[in-house]
Amino acid sequence: MTALTRLAILDDYQGVVQSMGPWGRLPGSIAVEVFRDTPRDADAIAARLAPFDAILAMRERTPFPAALLKRLPNLRLLITTGERNRSIDVGQAQAQGITVCGTPSSGAPTVDITWGLILNLLRDIPRQQDSLRAGTWQTSVGTAAGGLTLGVVGLGKLGSAVAKVGQAFGMKVIAWSQNLTAEKAAAAGATLVTKQELFATADVVTLHLILSDRSRGIVGAAELGAMKRSAFIVNTSRGPLIDQPALVAALKEGRIAGAGLDVFDEEPLPAGHPLLGCPNTVLTPHLGYVSTQNYAAYFNGAVEAIEAYLAGTPIRLLAP
Structure with missing residues (x-):
């Protein structure tokens, strides 16, 4: 696997992602940038995400259809919180050589x-x-x-x-x-x-x-x-x-x-x-999956996914 240099963490509406995950375990060579909003314009999303080779998506807040993935030539690793994400075109991602991983959840x-x-x-x-x-x-x-x-x-x-x-x-x-x-x-x-x-x-x-x-x-x-x-x-x-x-x-x-x-x-x-x-x-504003326990599982799992990718043994791979 190639090294990762830039990680985008998307749609952190509550501003809690960095305090609820073990991000300090990541290599210092990976620059992490957190975004708290969700652009609606496709061009704006593509322009924002184009520089990143790793992205953590928060559920379906930002969809990743084929049209967007094709505009992300640097992307190598796409992680979604949770075990599945139907808003990601996994088949297109695989065709571009992008690894797509999920994370564990906690409870219901x-x-x-x-x-x-x-x-x-x-x-x-x-x-x-x-x-x-x-x-x-x-x-x-x-x-x-x-x-x-x-x-x-x-x-x-x-x-x-x-x-x-x-x-x-x-x-x-x-x-x-x-x-x-x-x-x-x-x-x-x-x-x-x-x-x-x-x-x-x-x-x-x-x-x-x-x-x-x-x-x-x-x-x-x-x-x-x-x-x-x-x-x-x-x-x-x-x-x-x-x-x-x-x-x-x-x-x-x-x-x-x-x-x-x-x-x-x-x-x-x-x-x-x-x-x-x-x-x-x-x-209520889509709170079904929003709990401290679930977020902790999500973000610990995201760090695990990055570590596994860097080690050449990606985990929790999503199928098309």
Whole structure:
């Protein structure tokens, strides 16, 4: 492997990367530069990154399609935090001789955020706090989770963990996804139902699918229209799973009770975005993977990936 001279650490929104990783282990010959913003212009991104031979990408905050990779002739090592990153064209990277590596993760912090959104919606916690600070007392009546029906769309690692928490709250758990079997659902303590039945009967719908051509827009006007007016929808997976204009319309017209969203079609969410003006929403800035434990695993893994590359034995290689 060739030596590395310049490392770009991207999209450090919170300004914490350098304090949460063992960067002092890197050779002094590698100059490290941290960027805290995400340019939207393709030319600006290419110009910024062209001088670097190593890049650490923070999840999908900066995508690396073929068009961008072709404009990075110096790049030799591209690391993504986490075990996979569908915004990187790994095949194109390999064609250019770029090594693409991942890092370990820690736990399943997205489960925390999912339940934070669910409970805040059910018990109206954000508005009740605002009301209390404004000098009023008990202005709404919340709904307890026990006895409600939780509909889980996608019963993989995260969906199964969310389902088990629902059971602990005394909820009935139902589930659906395109390949889910009754046996797998039962193993997670859920009952397999049809997609139509899930949206029609669940009091809380929560999404846990990988974004793909098959899952994009999997919740549209028909699914939202099937939901009870008293039901909530929560998305901590990827914004495009839900048809955004249809969701905005359903919220503004009061056809569903509310939504808890940690992910959006465009991130960071721009000022004036339609969702910011929607009633009965709890919105968080893609915090699902943001925890001290997860960041520590990410950045320790990034340093390990650089050390392994320099030793000629790259680790955690991503496949196309």
